[in-house]
Amino acid sequence: MVGVIGVVLALGLGQVLLMEPETKEMTQPEAGSSQPDRWKAVHLLVSDPAQMELVHQAIKEVLKPLGVNTIVFEVNYRFAYRSHPELVMEPAMTEDQAKDLTKLCRSLSIRLIPQFNCLGHQSWAETTFPLLIQYPELDETPQIPKNNPGIYCRSWCPLHPDVNKIVFALLDELIDAFEADAFHIGMDEVFLIASDQCPRCRGKDPADLFAKAVNDLYDHLAVKRKKTVLMWGDRFLDDKEMGYGEWEASRNGTAPAVDKVPKDIIICDWHYGRRDSYPSVPFFISKGFRVLPAGWKDEEAALSFLRYSRQFPPDKVLGYMATTWVGADEIARALLKKGNFSETAREAAQALISCMRELKAAAD
Ligand SMILES: [Zn+2]
8 A cells, every 4th residue: 555655664533433343333423413523534654753742743733633533553563562572673662652642642532543564564675574584484475585576565474373473462562552442454465475485375265365364353353352443455456346456456366355354344445546436435335344545645636535435424434544654753744844854745744634624624
């Protein structure tokens, strides 16, 4: 989902919908309204934890006044994990920094949802992330050199008997540090799956393997820990039907997994280009999912996606999420218009502001 950029990714909604996986969804209406509050969500990516004060400032001074009620905070390996210190990627966010952010968001009635990219996105460019460095036996493609020539991102093996125990410990730490009631498991852009290099997965159906990874995570997060699960939707979309291309949709056999996973997973349906229609939205609704559309830095495209999605009822399309795809401190500088930031950050901030203003105006 982030394939078009090559930056910090290397690392890898306040009164809102509260739902338990096995219970009827409860919605909290806005004051004076019988309508549920749409998610006005922003996706942020941890970069330099030393700059978290700036991120706090941007949340207080820009995002909250825009009506933002949800922040998905992508952490991945940049957290001071106690269960697996060997998997910490520096600079790492401390537990105290997570608790400070949690406290701030709670004081502003912003729902804070941590994210850890699962299955895919285990490397970026020439950097392989700690899991597959420390535990190379978990690698789906162990024959590919660790500087990743010729591939996009590594994947872990969804059938390795040791992988879930390690990963679940990390997810549990994030849930506890962020006091989260929901969790985003990533799962986008998994290109390496059912590899001939893997003795466990070779010859198996990619859709079955992808669904197993989702279901294992769901069992831990939703069934055991009673958290709402969010994930990116691209691997569930068959590009032959959708026509989005091989990034936003799947050409590697994973799409049938859409019928093999629980329907109360919230699908973050990301599309960054301008189109007349976005067929994935009614597709996911028809399959029984709730959809959170996610756009990026092309302001017209983001507004186009937002407006298209709003024709669907709010219990099906929960709202809108602005992605940023620069580090959280850089998008904070762009939102606050202070210090240095890239053109990408400026555009992402502008698109975010325009979409949140439109959502806020519609709700007023
Ligand atoms: Zn495997």
